[in-house]
Amino acid sequence: MKILIVGGGMGGTILANNLARRLTNELKTGKARITMLSASDKHMYQPGLLYLAVGRMTPDELYRDQASLLEPGINFHVDPVEEFQLDNNRVKTKSGKTHEYDVMVIATGSRMFPEGVPGMVENAETFYTEETALKMFKRLQAFEGGKVVVTVGVPHKCPMAPLEIVFMLHDYFKDRGLADKVQLHYTYPIGRVHTLENVAKWAAPEMDRLGIKYETFFNIKEVDGANKILRSEEGVEIKYDLLITIPTHKGMEVVEKNGLGQNGWIPTNRTKLNMEGRSNVFICGDTTNIPISKAGSTAHFEADVLGENIAAMVKMGTPVREYDGKVFCFVEAGKDRATYAMFDYQNPPDPKAPTKAVHWFKMAYNKLYWVSARGLL
Amino acid sequence: MAEKKIVDGRGSFCPGPLMELIVALKSSQIGDELEVLSTDKGSANDIPEWVHKVGHEYISTTEEGGVWHITVRKKK
Numbered sequence: 001m002k003i004l005i006v007g008g009g010m011g012g013t014i015l016a017n018n019l020a021r022r023l024t025n026e027l028k029t030g031k032a033r034i035t036m037l038s039a040s041d042k043h044m045y046q047p048g049l050l051y052l053a054v055g056r057m058t059p060d061e062l063y064r065d066q067a068s069l070l071e072p073g074i075n076f077h078v079d080p081v082e083e084f085q086l087d088n089n090r091v092k093t094k095s096g097k098t099h100e101y102d103v104m105v106i107a108t109g110s111r112m113f114p115e116g117v118p119g120m121v122e123n124a125e126t127f128y129t130e131e132t133a134l135k136m137f138k139r140l141q142a143f144e145g146g147k148v149v150v151t152v153g154v155p156h157k158c159p160m161a162p163l164e165i166v167f168m169l170h171d172y173f174k175d176r177g178l179a180d181k182v183q184l185h186y187t188y189p190i191g192r193v194h195t196l197e198n199v200a201k202w203a204a205p206e207m208d209r210l211g212i213k214y215e216t217f218f219n220i221k222e223v224d225g226a227n228k229i230l231r232s233e234e235g236v237e238i239k240y241d242l243l244i245t246i247p248t249h250k251g252m253e254v255v256e257k258n259g260l261g262q263n264g265w266i267p268t269n270r271t272k273l274n275m276e277g278r279s280n281v282f283i284c285g286d287t288t289n290i291p292i293s294k295a296g297s298t299a300h301f302e303a304d305v306l307g308e309n310i311a312a313m314v315k316m317g318t319p320v321r322e323y324d325g326k327v328f329c330f331v332e333a334g335k336d337r338a339t340y341a342m343f344d345y346q347n348p349p350d351p352k353a354p355t356k357a358v359h360w361f362k363m364a365y366n367k368l369y370w371v372s373a374r375g376l377l
Numbered sequence: 378m379a380e381k382k383i384v385d386g387r388g389s390f391c392p393g394p395l396m397e398l399i400v401a402l403k404s405s406q407i408g409d410e411l412e413v414l415s416t417d418k419g420s421a422n423d424i425p426e427w428v429h430k431v432g433h434e435y436i437s438t439t440e441e442g443g444v445w446h447i448t449v450r451k452k453k
Contacts, residue, residue, distance in 0.1 A: 155400050159391050191426055195393045197419065217430045219399065233453075234431055262404060270388065291389035291397045325388055345388030348417075 001032050001314050004099055006081050006091065007107035008038030008066050010046075010373060011285030011299030015105060017375030018307030020071035023314060027073040032314050034073065035099060037091070039080040041066055044130075045369050046157075047296060050164055050332070053127035053136045054172045057366075062130065069373050081108075084258045086278060103280050103310055106266060107303075108255060110157055110286035110294055114247040117153065119223030124245040127165070128157065139242065140172065145181030146241030148173075151230055152188050153220055153248035157286060157294045160341070162186070162246045163194055163203050164332040169244075170210050171335040184211075185238060187218035187230075199331065199341060199351055206333065220245075249294065251287055265289035270345070271322040273302055273309075282306055290325075292345075297328040300372065307375075330362040338362050379408035387416045387444060394420045395427055398449070402433070405451050410436065413447045421445050 003019060005012045016036050026032035043066045051057035070076055083092040090100045112128040114120040127133035148169060152162045166186045173182040186193065186207065192200035193207065193214050207214055219233040223243065230238045250256075251264020260266045260275075267276040268288035275281040284306055285299030292298055302323055309319035325345030332338045333354035340358060341349035371377045384401045386394030394415035401411055413424060418440075424447045425435045434450040 154396050155392060189399055190393075190395050191423060191430075195396055196391050217427065219431065291386050291392070291394070293391045327391065329391075341391070343390050348390045 001026075001102045002100060003032060003034045003310060003314075004091065004101035004104045005034065005036045005107065006104065007109060007285075007287075008036055008040065008043060008076070009107060009109045009285065009299070010296045011109075011303045012036060012038070012105070012107035013043060013066070013069055013373045014300055014375050015107065015284060015303035015307050015310075016074050017069070017071045017373075018303060019311055020073050021375065022307060022311035024073075026314055033075070035075040035077070035101075036070070037077050037079055037081055037093060037099065038066060039078070041078045043069055043373065045366070047369075048366060049127050049130065049133045050161060050168070051366070052130070052133040053165070054140065054168050055137050056168075056335075059130050059134070061366075064370060064373075069370070071375075081254060084254075084260060086281060089280070101280075103282070103313065105282045105284055105306060105310075106255070106260075106275070106287055107284040107299065108252040108287050110249045110251050110264065111253075112157075112247040113250040114153075114245060116248050117220050117222060119225050120220070120245060120247065123223045123225035123228075124151075124243040124247075126245050126247055128247065136244065140169075143178075143182075143242055145178055147183045147185060147239060148242045148244065149185045149187065149230055149238055149240040150244045150246070151186075151218070151220055151238075152246045154189055155294065156246050156249050158329075159195060159293045159295065160199075160329045160331045162188065163199070165244065165246070166212060167206070167210075167334045168332060170212060175335070183213065185240070186212055186214040187220075187232070187238065188214065188216050189219045191216050196341060196349055196351075198349055202339075202351065202353060249286075255287065261287075261289060270325070272319070273306055273323055282310070292325055293327045293329065295327060295329055297326075301326045301328075330358070330365070332359065332362065379406065379410065381410040381412065384411050384413045386420070387414050389415075390417070393417070394447075395423050398424060399427075402451055407451050407453065409451050411449055411451070413445075413449070415445045415447065416443060418445060420447060424449065 125136035337354035338359035343349040436448040
C-alpha cells in the first residue's frame with residue numbers, strides 16, 4: 001500500500017513516525033511504502049513563537065532538520081504539492097514529479113491572514129512567524145510607555161494565544177519597570193474574554209487584578225494607522241500606541257487553489273477524519289473544517305488515530321478507531337504560572353487556577369516536543 | 378441570491394458555535410440565512426445576544442434531541 005503524507009508539520013510528522021513503527025515489517029517487505037512531501041527541510045516548534053516574541057526563546061531553539069525527526073524507511077522529499085488529482089489518486093509537485101497513492105493524508109496546516117483586515121499588516125505586530133515574532137520583540141524593547149492593544153481575529157491558530165500573550169506582556173513590562181507607564185487593553189469577539197466559559201471565568205478576574213482592560217463583543221473591522229485607531233464591526237473605536245494582533249487564519253493556498261475547501265479548510269468527517277466523499281483521503285490538524293481548536297495537540301491526537309487506522313487498513317483492510325475530539329492546551333498565565341484545558345466532543349474543559357508547577361511542565365514540554373514529534377510521547 | 382447555510386458546531390467547546398458562526402458570516406452574503414447547530418445550550422443565549430449587538434437579524438431557536446438550531450440572517 002502506497003501511503004502519501006502531504007505536509008511535514010506536527011500532524012504529518014507524528015503520523016509518519018507512528019506509521020513507520022507500526023509497519024516496520026511491511027516497509028521491509030515492500031507491502032507498504034510511506035512518502036512525505038513537505039515545503040521545507042526544517043521543522044518548526046510553532047508554540048515557541050510566543051516566547052520568541054517576549055524574548056524568552058531564541059530562533060535556533062524553534063527548529064530541527066525535518067529529516068532528523070523521521071524514522072528510517074520514510075521517503076522524505078522537500079517538494080510541495082501543487083496539484084491534487086483525487087480522481088486519479090495522485091498529486092503533482094512543484095518540481096513536476098507525480099506521486100501516486102493508495103491512501104493520502106493532507107496535513108498542510110494553516111497560515112495567518114492579516115491581509116483580510118484593512119490596515120492590519122502595515123500597523124500591527126504579531127508573532128505567528130519567526131520574522132514577525134522577532135519584529136514584535138524589537139518593538140517591545142523600544143516601547144517606553146503608552147496603550148498596548150491586543151486584538152483577536154477569528155478563526156485563529158492556538159485559541160489560548162490571546163490570553164497567553166496579554167498575560168506575558170503584563171509580566172514583560174512589569175519586569176522592565178514600566179507597569180505604571182503601560183496600559184494593556186484586550187479585545188475579544190464574543191461576550192466574554194475567552195470562548196471557553198470556564199477559562200473566561202478565571203481570566204477576567206485575573207485581568208481585573210492586573211489592571212488589564214478588556215472590550216468584549218469586538219470584531220475587528222479596520223485599522224486606521226494614521227490616527228492609531230482600531231475599529232470594530234460593532235462600531236467601537238479604540239486608540240492605541242502599540243497594536244498587537246492575533247490574526248485571522250486561513251488554510252494553505254494550495255488547498256483553496258485546488259478547490260478542496262473554502263478558505264483552505266477541507267470538509268472532514270469529525271470521527272473518521274476522512275475527507276467528505278473520499279474514503280482514501282484523510283485530513284489531519286489545522287487543515288480540517290472540524291469545529292475544534294486549531295492547535296498542535298489536536299493534530300497530535302488526530303495523528304495517533306490515523307496512525308492506528310491506516311496501519312490497520314494495511315494489515316486488516318479496515319480502520320479500527322474513531323477520533324473523539326480530544327484537545328489538550330496549556331495556558332500560560334504570565335511568565336511563571338500556567339494552567340491547562342483538556343476536552344473532547346462530549347466533555348467540556350474545567351481548567352484549574354494557574355500554578356508554577358504547570359508552567360514548569362510547559363517549559364519541559366517545550367523541549368520534550370522533539371520527542372513528541374518523533375511519535376514517542 | 379440569498380442562501381441558507383448550516384453551521385455545524387455540534388461538539389464544539391473551543392472555539393465554539395458562536396465563533397463558527399462569526400467565521401461563516403464573514404464568507405456569506407447579505408441576506409443569507411445561517412442555521413447554527415449546537416450541543417451547548419449556552420449557544421441559545423450567546424448567539425442571539427451577539428447577533429443583536431453586531432446588528433444582524435436573529436430569526437429563531439429550536440431544540441431537538443439535545444441539539445439547538447439557531448437561525449440568523451446576515452444584515453450588513
